[in-house]
Amino acid sequence: MLCGIGLGLSISSFYAPQAQAREYRYTDSHLHYVDFLQYSQGMQALLRQMDKSNVDYAQIMGLGVVKKWQEDEPQKPQYLMADDARVYWYSATDELVARAVEQLPARQRARFFPFITGFNPTDMNAVDHIERMLTWHPGLFKGIGEVLLRHDDLTALTYGETPRANNKAMDRVYSLAAKHHLPVLIHSNITSVYHPDPIYRKELEEAVSRHPDTTFIWAHAGTSEAINREQYLKFLPSLVSELLQRYDNLYIDLSWSVLHPYILDDKNKPRGEWLSLIRKYPQRFTIGSDLIGYFDALGSTLEDYNPLLDALPTEVANDLARDNFLRLMGVSPR
Structure with missing residues (x-):
């Protein structure tokens, strides 16, 4: 049976009067340097948009x-679903990221936490x-992922067995991640898409439970655009809620497909059950843009979380917006 998380609390009980609008500093916890x-x-x-936003x-x-x-x-496809052509695994993507980051001055390089994903x-x-x-790149990579596992449309276009x-x-x-103290971001x-029950829960839980010394970040809380449609x-x-209570090594990435329609309703108001959940586990969630290769929408994408952040206590909101991911990277927020 799934645990309750205070679903009976009214949404209005989570809102506190604001003397003035808050301004947030962000850490983007889910950003793809390249597109498909x-x-x-x-x-x-990217740096211009980060500074601006x-x-x-x-x-x-x-x-x-x-x-x-x-x-x-x-015509050359411009996106994953542009035509029926398939996709194939591409290890050079990690070298593209490494070279881009390593060419930066040290002060700018320190703003990035590169992950390995090309396998x-x-x-x-x-x-x-x-x-x-x-x-090849000592000290550069800080994590592994986004590992593309069950991913509906993408999986259907991928060669080989289902990840x-x-x-x-x-x-x-x-x-290996536990050995090197590298968090793993998994999709x-x-x-x-058409099944109403969590039929792949066992796959996730077996991974997390078998590797208690590995830090897992679950992308989009298991949702996707295709499922949402x-x-x-x-x-x-x-x-x-139940998974967070059971597994101390599990964190939740709230990027993209989980913000709408789950966390925010059709009036762009936070749902009470998610506010309750984040307040209960204030350091177990992160937010990210999930942009791929193009960065003009960075600011507006992260600001989409502001209705959620504004409904949380200030300390919890700042943790979610910026500091939780830094802690996962072993960085003490200032």
Whole structure:
């Protein structure tokens, strides 16, 4: 049975009168330096948007797959779903990120936390690529992911077997992550597009429970745009609450598909069950833009969280906006 989290509390009980509007500093905890064609606007464009948008720090990663341009397609695809061509695993994405970050002056470089993502999560050799990147770029990489596991539309276009959180190849990755004290950001949908129950919960729990010394960050709380188009997962806040209570090594990334329609309702007001959940576990959530290669929307995307932040106590709001991810990176917020 899923745990209750105070669902009976009224939303209005979470709001406190504000003498003046708050201004937030952000850490973007989910940012892709490149898109599905491995293109990027570049670091200077990203830094300009960060400075403009009160973003002090950012997790930064590539994309573990690249979209194929098939010879029978008259135009180069610009996005994952632009045509029926498949995607393939692309290890060079990590080198693109490494070179971009390493070329920065030290002061700017310190604002980024690069993650390794360019490996096939069904390949028992994946750990070799991760070790290679750690050796080639000592001290640069601070985590692993976003590991693309069950991912509906994306998974359907990927060559090979379906990636799963509890795949034996991922067990090796999790063990390596624990050895090097690297958090692992995983995209693992909690259910399929048309199934109303959390049918993939076991895969996630087996991974997290088998590796208590590994820090897991669960991207989007198991949601996706494709799932959201077809159904609303009523069980989600209670399930997240139960998982956080059971596993101290699990954190929740609230980027993109979980903000709407779950955390904010159709009037852009925070839902009481999510406010209760974040107040109960104030240091177990992060927010991110989930932008891919293009950064003009960085400020507006993170400001979309402000209705949620404004409804939380100031300290909790600042933790969520900026400091929780820094703690995961071993950085003491100032």
